[in-house]
Amino acid sequence: MRWRALFAPVLAVVTLTAGACSGGGGGEDGGRGGTPPAGQGRHSLVPLPVEVVYRGAGFTIGRDTVITASPEAGGVAGHLAEAVRDVTGWATRTGEGGAVRLEITADPSAGAGESGTAGAVLVDPADEAYELTVDARGIRVRAARPVGLFRGVQTLRQLLPTADRAGTAAEAGVTLPGVRIADRPRFAWRGAMLDVARHFFTAAEVKRYVDLVSAYKINVLHLHLSDDQGWRLPVRGRPELTRIGGATEVGGGPGGFYTERDYREIVSYARERFVEVVPEIDMPGHVNAALAADGSLSCDGRRREPYTGTDVGFSALCVGAPAVDRFVADVIGEMARLTPGPYLHIGGDEVKELTQEEYDRFVGRAVELVGAAGKRAAGWQEIGGARLAPGTVAQYWRPEGTPEDALEAVRQGGKLVMSPASRTYLDMKYDEETRLGLSWAGFIELEDAYDWDPATAIPGVGDGQVLGVEAPLWTETAETMDDLEYLAFPRLPAVAEVAWTPRRAREFEDFAARLAGHGPRWTGLGVDFHRSPAVTWPE
Numbered sequence: 001m002r003w004r005a006l007f008a009p010v011l012a013v014v015t016l017t018a019g020a021c022s023g024g025g026g027g028e029d030g031g032r033g034g035t036p037p038a039g040q041g042r043h044s045l046v047p048l049p050v051e052v053v054y055r056g057a058g059f060t061i062g063r064d065t066v067i068t069a070s071p072e073a074g075g076v077a078g079h080l081a082e083a084v085r086d087v088t089g090w091a092t093r094t095g096e097g098g099a100v101r102l103e104i105t106a107d108p109s110a111g112a113g114e115s116g117t118a119g120a121v122l123v124d125p126a127d128e129a130y131e132l133t134v135d136a137r138g139i140r141v142r143a144a145r146p147v148g149l150f151r152g153v154q155t156l157r158q159l160l161p162t163a164d165r166a167g168t169a170a171e172a173g174v175t176l177p178g179v180r181i182a183d184r185p186r187f188a189w190r191g192a193m194l195d196v197a198r199h200f201f202t203a204a205e206v207k208r209y210v211d212l213v214s215a216y217k218i219n220v221l222h223l224h225l226s227d228d229q230g231w232r233l234p235v236r237g238r239p240e241l242t243r244i245g246g247a248t249e250v251g252g253g254p255g256g257f258y259t260e261r262d263y264r265e266i267v268s269y270a271r272e273r274f275v276e277v278v279p280e281i282d283m284p285g286h287v288n289a290a291l292a293a294d295g296s297l298s299c300d301g302r303r304r305e306p307y308t309g310t311d312v313g314f315s316a317l318c319v320g321a322p323a324v325d326r327f328v329a330d331v332i333g334e335m336a337r338l339t340p341g342p343y344l345h346i347g348g349d350e351v352k353e354l355t356q357e358e359y360d361r362f363v364g365r366a367v368e369l370v371g372a373a374g375k376r377a378a379g380w381q382e383i384g385g386a387r388l389a390p391g392t393v394a395q396y397w398r399p400e401g402t403p404e405d406a407l408e409a410v411r412q413g414g415k416l417v418m419s420p421a422s423r424t425y426l427d428m429k430y431d432e433e434t435r436l437g438l439s440w441a442g443f444i445e446l447e448d449a450y451d452w453d454p455a456t457a458i459p460g461v462g463d464g465q466v467l468g469v470e471a472p473l474w475t476e477t478a479e480t481m482d483d484l485e486y487l488a489f490p491r492l493p494a495v496a497e498v499a500w501t502p503r504r505a506r507e508f509e510d511f512a513a514r515l516a517g518h519g520p521r522w523t524g525l526g527v528d529f530h531r532s533p534a535v536t537w538p539e
Contacts, residue, residue, distance in 0.1 A: 044517030045158050046493050047217055047500035048510075049183035057136040059099070060173040063090055066098030069149075073102045075272060076149045083157045088174060099138030102153070106144035128219075129184035132156060134176045147274045151217055155181060162520045187454070189393075189417055189468025190499040191220035191278070192492060194484075195427075197227035197289070198310070199249050199475040200256035201484070207269045209484065212527065214273040216496035221270050222278045222345060222470060228288035228307045228315055232257045233281065235334045238294070238327075245289035248306040250476055263338055271340070278378060279335050282347030283328065284354060284362045288315040296323035310476045316353035319362045328362075329369055336373035343393065344370050349380035360386040367392060378417070384409030393467060396458065397421050403458055415467035418454040424495050426473040426487045430530055436477040437487060446532040450494040450511055453503050469499035482528040489522060489529035490515055508534075 045052070061084060069077035074094070080102070081092040130143040130152035141152035159176045192213045194206065201209075210221060225233045231245030234257065246257030258266070267277045287297070288307045295303035299318035307315075317324045335344045346366045351359050363379065363386035370377040371389050378393035384405035388394075390413030396406045399420040406416055419425070421441035428444040429437035442448075449471075455463045471492050478484050497511060512535045519537045522529045531537050 043159055043177060043179075044514040045155060046511070046514055046518060047497035048505060048514070049155060049181045050502060050505070051182040052179065053181075054177055054179050055135075056178040058176050058178045059134050059136060059138055060175040061088075061092075061100070061139075062173040065092060065100060066096075067092060067094045067100045067102065068096055068098035069094065069102040070104040073104055073146050073149050076146055076153055077102055079150065079273075080153045080156065083153070083160060084174075087160050087162070101138065101140045102149050103140065103142045104144070104146065104149070105142050125185045125188050128217075129182075130155075132179070132181040132183070134159070134179045136178070139176065150274045151183070151185075152181075154215055154217060155183065157215070162524050185217065185500045186463075186502055187466060187468040187499050189220055189470065190218050190496060191222050191417065191468060191470030192218050192488075193222035193224060193280075193419075193470055193472035195224040195227070195473060195475040196232050197224055197230045197249075197282075197475075199251075199253070199479050200230060200232060200246075201475075201481070202256070203258060203262040203266050205481050205484075206266050208481065209488075210266075210270045210273055210275055212485070212488070212525075213492060213496075214270075214275050216493045217500055218492075218496055219275055220278055220468070220470065221275050222280060222472070223266075224280045224282065224472075224474075226281045226289060226347075227286045228312070229309075230255045230257075231289040231293065233263065233279065233335070233338075234258065234260050235331055238330060240293040241290060243293070244306075245293040248289065248292075248308055250308055250310060251479070252308045253479075260338065267339060267341075276341040276343075277339060278341060278343045278345050279339050280345035280347055280378075281331050281335060282349070283331075283366065284317040284319055284359065285313065285315060285349070285351035286347060287317055290317075290327075291315060294323075294327070296321075297327055313350045313352035316351060317362070319354060319358045325365075328366060332366065332369045332373055336370075336375050339375075342376055343378045344373070344375045345378040345395075346370065346383070347379060348383040349397070351382070356385070363387075381406045381409070381416075384412075384414070388412045388414050391415065393417055395419055395470065397425075397472070399423075399457070406458060407460065410461060410465045416458075416461060416465055417468050417470050418457055418466055419470045419472055420452070420457055423449055423452050424469070424471045426471050426491055427476065427478065430532070434530075435486075436483055438474075438476060444491065446490055446494055446512070446515075446534045447508050449491040450498060450506070451508050452498065454498065455503070469495060471495040485522075485527045486530055489527055490518070490532055490535070491530075493518065512536075 067077050077094050084092045127145040128148050128151050130148040132152045133140045143149045230249050231241045234242050242257035247255045249255040270277050288304050291298050291304040292306045295301050363383045367377040367389050376391050381394050381396045382405050384394045392414040394409035394414050395417045397419045399422050425441050428441050429439050430445050431443050454466050454469050516535050
């Protein structure tokens with residue numbers, strides 16, 4: 001209701017349309033959902049906003065343009081000033097009386113979503129709603145919360161030209177089209193998972209990934225911090241986990257791990273961009289790196305040899321042993337201490353070395369420990385058969401057969417994050433000629449990543465049971481930042497639009513046409529992306 005009240009003036013004149021950035025035209029409004037005025041060129045908004053209308057004269061940002069922001073939105077103003085500087089080279093000022101205004105419309109003392117902090121995400125989607133207006137008088141972004149302003153600024157950035165297109169014209173200013181946008185997300189959880197266990201990526205590389213994904217309104221960075229090949233999170237009193245368990249990766253490389261300072265910097269950097277870090281320590285399977293560091297975690301008391309291959313399902317904790325109970329409590333406690341966000345991911349997938357009873361008992365206890373630490377538990381869909389606390393998140397990833405474990409999680413009051421491997425796994429090859437990636441879930445071209453609906457993927461599950469959507473990027477074959485970017489782009493923006501935009505407004509050909517304009521942006525950022533044949537990329 002708050003979103004409807006905030007945008008009531010816009011809702012009266014703008015209609016939702018699948019071609020909101022490319023269809024129609026004509027009249028003073030430029031058409032409902034029409035093209036920009038003549039001379040403005042095509043604007044490529046991804047994810048597609050809920051409601052868009054191009055109308056009237058636009059606004060030119062010049063050297064003297066000032067950004068004015070509500071007191072609690074100073075950080076967001078800084079992001080906008082940085083975006084203008086990237087295009088023009090100007091040091092855009094912030095201050096009073098500016099023609100560019102970022103306005104908070106709600107009482108700041110009222111809190112922000114269930115976590116009650118200004119930097120929090122995973123809140124009511126209404127808190128991420130925004131209104132963006134560009135006309136001859138200036139630019140205005142309005143939202144109930146700073147997170148909504150940030151989402152609006154990310155849309156505004158896409159209205160700016162790329163630096164190469166601005167060129168010398170930037171000396172006279174950069175003109176944006178006249179437009180009114182009212183927008184909010186479909187789902188609260190819009191995630192990108194990065195596996196730093198199989199191949200390690202530095203804090204600086206993770207921050208770059210945050211920058212790239214947050215541009216598409218992704219609000220969760222799920223970090224897969226442990227697996228058979230490596231352990232990346234420091235745990236107080238257990239230095240062997242990173243010293244020994246962190247010294248390996250797939251292929252026998254040097255591995256690595258994050259210091260506490262590194263991890264806190266990643267979390268802080270992400271939160272400044274309204275992205276919540278959800279850490280995952282995968283248990284009770286996928287634990288060879290932990291067993292290599294501490295023999296007391298195995299039933300025979302022996303340390304395992306480090307593992308640098310890609311097989312799965314061969315390792316497990318000695319569930320029920322006192323040493324394992326202490327280990328799990330320490331690990332969950334440390335994740336909770338280092339992570340301000342509301343969720344901790346306990347893994348739980350592909351456990352082949354335990355009985356179902358042992359597995360269920362372990363998951364139930366882990367969920368209890370997460371709750372005792374003041375957090376909510378998340379895990380892969382296999383956890384659904386165990387005893388779960390209401391609000392637990394089960395991540396659906398195995399689209400074959402009937403997902404009884406995911407359905408059971410819902411029956412217990414849980415929510416689903418939809419990550420069907422055949423649609424969202426960014427480590428799959430695009431086609432048989434792709435230079436890296438896997439293919440066990442099939443080839444995933446751009447249309448495969450886009451043309452599906454999270455609310456109809458599982459019979460009996462609808463919007464009310466789906467918390468969100470996430471695109472995992474496993475790193476068996478991804479060793480460098482270029483590898484990550486090539487696998488993620490352009491498919492990650494496709495999944496981002498699935499998570500943000502109402503299903504009735506999405507249409508693949510329109511998406512592909514809008515996405516084409518992002519190619520020059522990625523090139524300018526040095527992103528090595530896959531030139532999908534479904535898109536007519538500009539030269």
